[in-house]
Amino acid sequence: MQYNKLGNTDIxxxxxCLGTMTYGSDHSQEEAFAQMDFAVDQGIxxxxxxxMYPIPTSAEYQGRxxxxxxxxxxxxxNRDQVVVATKVTGPGEMVSYIREDMGLDRRxxxxxxxxxxxxxxxxxxxxxQLHWPDRATNFFGQLNYTHQPEKDGASIQETLEVLKELxxxxxxxxxxxxxxxxxxxxKCLQLADKFDLPRCVSVQNPFSLLNRTAEIALTEVxxxxxxxLLPYSPLGFGVLSGKYLNDARPEGxxxxxxxxxxxxxxxxxxxxxxxxxxxAKAHGLNPAVMALAWVNSRSYVDANIIGASNMxxxxxxIESANLVLSEELLAQIEAxxxxxxxxxx
Numbered sequence: 138m139q140y141n142k143l144g145n146t147d148i149x150x151x152x153x154c155l156g157t158m159t160y161g162s163d164h165s166q167e168e169a170f171a172q173m174d175f176a177v178d179q180g181i182x183x184x185x186x187x188x189m190y191p192i193p194t195s196a197e198y199q200g201r202x203x204x205x206x207x208x209x210x211x212x213x214x215n216r217d218q219v220v221v222a223t224k225v226t227g228p229g230e231m232v233s234y235i236r237e238d239m240g241l242d243r244r245x246x247x248x249x250x251x252x253x254x255x256x257x258x259x260x261x262x263x264x265x266q267l268h269w270p271d272r273a274t275n276f277f278g279q280l281n282y283t284h285q286p287e288k289d290g291a292s293i294q295e296t297l298e299v300l301k302e303l304x305x306x307x308x309x310x311x312x313x314x315x316x317x318x319x320x321x322x323x324k325c326l327q328l329a330d331k332f333d334l335p336r337c338v339s340v341q342n343p344f345s346l347l348n349r350t351a352e353i354a355l356t357e358v359x360x361x362x363x364x365x366l367l368p369y370s371p372l373g374f375g376v377l378s379g380k381y382l383n384d385a386r387p388e389g390x391x392x393x394x395x396x397x398x399x400x401x402x403x404x405x406x407x408x409x410x411x412x413x414x415x416x417a418k419a420h421g422l423n424p425a426v427m428a429l430a431w432v433n434s435r436s437y438v439d440a441n442i443i444g445a446s447n448m449x450x451x452x453x454x455i456e457s458a459n460l461v462l463s464e465e466l467l468a469q470i471e472a473x474x475x476x477x478x479x480x481x482x
Contacts, residue, residue, distance in 0.1 A: 138151050138152060138153070138179065138180030138181065138458055139151070139152040139458060140152070140182075141439040141440065142365075142439065143220070143264065143311070143338055143339060143439060143440070144313075144336075144337075144338025144339055144363055144364050144365045144439075145336075145363040145364075146310075146311055146338050148220060148263065148264075148311070149182075150182065150183040150220050150439060150440045151180055151181045151182050151183050151440065151458075152433055152439075152440060152441060152458045153176075153179075153181050153183075153440065153441055153443055153454070153455055153457070154181070154183040154185050154222075154440040154441065154442045154443070155172065155173065155176045155181050155185070155442075155443065155444075156185050156369065156442040156443060156444040157184060157185060157186045157190065157202055157205075157206060157444075158186070158187065158191055158192050158202065158444065159190075159191050159192065159391075159444065159446075160190070160191055160201070160202045160205045160206070161190070161191040161198050161201025161202050161204070161205055162191035162192065162193070162198050162201070163191070163391070163394060163446070164191075166205050166208065169205045169206075169209070170205075170209055172445065172448070172451055173206075173209050174213075175448065175451060176451070176455065177215070177218075177219070179455050181455065182218060182220055183219075183220045183440050184206060184219060184220070184221055184222065185222045185223075185341070185367070185369075185442050186202045186203055186206050186221075186222065186223045186224070187202065187203075187223055187224035187226070187266075187268055188200065188203060188223060188225060188226055188235070188249055188252065188253050188256075189224070189226045189232055189235065189268060190202030190203070193395060194231065194232060195234075196234040199234070199235060200252070200256055203223060203253055203256035203257050204256045206221070207257040207258035207259065208258070210258055210259065211258040216258075216259055220263045220264065221257065221259065221262055221263050221264070222262070222263060222265075222313070223253050223257065223262055223264075223265065223266070224265070224266040224267070224268040224315060225241065225245070225246055225249040225250070225253075225265065225266070225267060225268060226239060226249065226268050227239065227240075227241060227267065227268050227269035227270060227316075228241075228271055228290055236248055236249070240290050241270075241271040241290065241295075241296045242271075242290075242291035242295060242299075243295065243298075243299045246296070246299045246300070246303075250262070250303060250308055250309070254308065260307070260308075261307055261308055261309065261310060262308065262309050262310070263310045263311065264310070264311055264312070264313050264338070264339065265300070265303065265309040265311075265312045265313070266312065266313040266315045266339070266341060267296065267312070267313075267314055267317075268315050268316065269315060269316040270290075270316065270317060270318075270321055271289070271290030271291045271296065272290055272321075273288040273289075274318055274320075274321065275318060276317070276318075277316065278481075278482055280482060293321075293324055293325055293328055294328050294332065297325065297328055297329060297334040297335065298332075298334060300312045300334070300335050301334050301335055304335050311335070311338045312335055312337055312338070313337055313338055313339035313341060313367070314337050314340045314341070315340065315341040315342065315369075316341075316342060316343075317342065317355075318354075318355070319354035319355045319357075319358050322337065322340055322355065322358050322359070322362075322364065323358050323362075325337050326358075326362055326364075336362075336364075337364060338364060338365060339364060339365040339367050339439075340355065340359060340364060340365070340366055340367065341367040341368075341369055341442065342355065342366065342367075342368065342369070343368070344366065344368035344370075344371065344432060344438075345368065345370060345371045345372060345377060345432060346373075346377055346413055346428050346431060346432075346470065346473075346474070347373045347376065347377065347401055347406050347409060347410065347479075347480055347481040348370075348373070348479055348481050348482050349474065349478075349479055350479050350482045351366065351368075356435075356437050360436070360437050365437070365438075365439035365440065366435070366437045366438050366439070367438075367439070367440050367441075367442055368432050368441055368442060369442045370401075371428065371429055371432045371441050371442065371443065372428055372429065372443075372454075373400075373401035373406075373481060374391055374392060374400070374401055375390060375391055375392065375446070375450075376392075376401040376402070376406070376410055377410060377413060377414075377425060377428040378423075378424055378425035378428075379410065379411075379414035379424045379425075381402075382407070382410065382411060389447070390446060391446055400481055402481075403480055403481055405477050405480035405481075406477075406480040406481040408480070409473060409476075409477035409480045409481075412473045413427070413428065413470070413473060416466070416469055416470065420466055422460075423453055425450075425453055425454065426453055426456055426457045426460055427457075427460070427462070427466075429441060429443065429457035430457045430460040430461070430462050431462060431467075431470060433457060433458060433460075434461075434462055434467070443455070443457075
């Protein structure tokens with residue numbers, strides 16, 4: 138397993154990060170423990186969760202994700218060997234059951250960190266992330282930015298000031314962004330430098346062969362400012378494995394369980410997926426492993442966040458860390474991207 142520095146910190150994180158957003162809903166505690174045990178045995182030292190998880194988010198299940206991770210850390214006694222990342226939830230009616238008047242202001246962040254630390258059975262969080270911005274902007278597949286300054290929410294400076302308090306108190310080591318734009322990332326960095334506030338060390342955004350929009354502007358910011366990209370949905374909810382082609386819905390698969398997750402089923406997305414799957418098979422590769430290996434190969438990606446419905450998938454996904462794609466294959470991937478650019482943003 139390869140290890141990379143998280144942003145400009147001294148924290149070394151495994152090339153593969155284990156995403157845990159289904160722990161507590163699709164996955165029982167026993168299943169989650171088995172996945173985490175196996176991942177650690179394979180050299181993974183990085184776990185990613187969120188106070189909002191598991192998904193689909195609901196008042197009934199919210200918080201179980203962190204509780205399961207926390208119970209595992211406690212029973213295994215390995216807290217100092219694992220880099221733990223979690224997230225404070227952004228604003229929105231869909232999550233109003235978590236706290237009244239959701240946002241990234243002092244009250245919300247303080248309450249969120251207190252509850253997360255308790256559920257995780259830990260005194261500190263290695264990477265505390267803002268799950269999505271507290272302003273109206275493009276995320277979760279939204280395109281064509283509409284300027285709505287009246288919906289800005291808490292100021293970025295206020296959010297950073299609260300995060301500084303958490304860092305100074307030893308509750309958080311570093312903080313990161315998620316579902317953030319190039320402008321938002323750069324603004325956070327500018328304010329941090331101007332007012333001696335914590336700099337973000339990572340951005341967790343969707344990134345895959347079906348969605349390379351981060352390359353348009355964000356990855357320049359990340360490389361110039363020494364900030365890590367932590368891709369989520371690197372397989373597009375498993376779509377790039379090819380298992381959903383021809384309208385197939387395998388039993389137990391994520392889209393079979395949650396058919397409303399249609400983000401990666403656009404007409405062009407299906408055509409692109411077919412092309413990538415055929416390319417992988419022509420080279421004798423598992424399509425999912427090829428898709429993950431491509432993400433791993435990007436110089437600005439320091440940890441690729443994978444998830445798996447079962448142990449067989451988990452083994453394949455982790456194996457992607459050992460696959461080096463040839464220059465010929467990379468060129469063929471670029472040709473498909475040119476034909477079907479960002480079909481599922």
